[in-house]
Amino acid sequence: MSLDQTDRRILTVLQKQGRISNAELAERVNLSQSACHRRVHRLEKDGYIKDYVALLDPRKLNVPTTVFVEITLSGQADEVLDAFEKAVSRIPDVLECHLMAGTADYILKVVAENTDDFARIHRQHLARLPGVAQMQSSFALRTVFKTTALPV
Template sequence: MAEHRLDRTDRRIIAALQADGRLTIQELSERCGLSPSPCRRRVLMLEEAGVIQGYAALIDQAKLGLPMSVFVSVKLERQREEELDRFASSIAHWPEVMDCYLMTGQRDYLLRVVVRDLEAYQRFLMDKLTRLDGVASIESSFALGQVKRSSALPIVEA
């Protein structure tokens, strides 16, 4: 899909929705200096263009009983397309994996895994990750604390 050209008003809408995705069209239009009908059209256009991909609640993982974040570096035996696809397909269905990035450098993937405790991480490791064909090595790093978390992308003026 071609890149969607964002003007100043689109950027204001995106910034407002990133700050509060529950804004009504009326509230959003007031914050962005538009009347409700053009504001609604712009939001729909941003959704249809895939700029806005959806809406979600931000949940405190510790209050949900998942206080542990583990960053897992995975190296595959081979970096051929079919091995990369197989790995990506497998982990896509694992709810513990919150983020997964294909990386450059010494490791092929970086995952952020959330679990209840060390025992739950060990089960994830033994029952899922180590059972995947083609995994050469796994390195786990345990987060001691979270310094910053944001789901809002920086909105830069064009």
């Protein structure tokens, strides 16, 4: 299925206001409520809309520190990559894990209370990940820009 301009408008609105009512969404994208509901349902069914979530404030949850961790593995064999990916996916403090092309094999996005908490996460979890040859951590000083909205 290809997206037309109306689908793109629906997706743009929903990315920023996931709890908008169907009536308000229909009005914003200039559709009848029933046509809007059908389109949203189709976008969900076809996998363009994966899920609806609540974005939480890390400061309110006492995890304001973001750390980006570059991981280099000891090898590139499938079993090494699979073991690493399975283990890292079980660490609750890791929000994202990306397989990279470049100097690092993986980049992790980790949240922590502070540097002491990150030291605990490193000691209890990251240092025990299988296949890791080298690890380098960089602390974010401030988030300048952040969005979850994809360009549509």
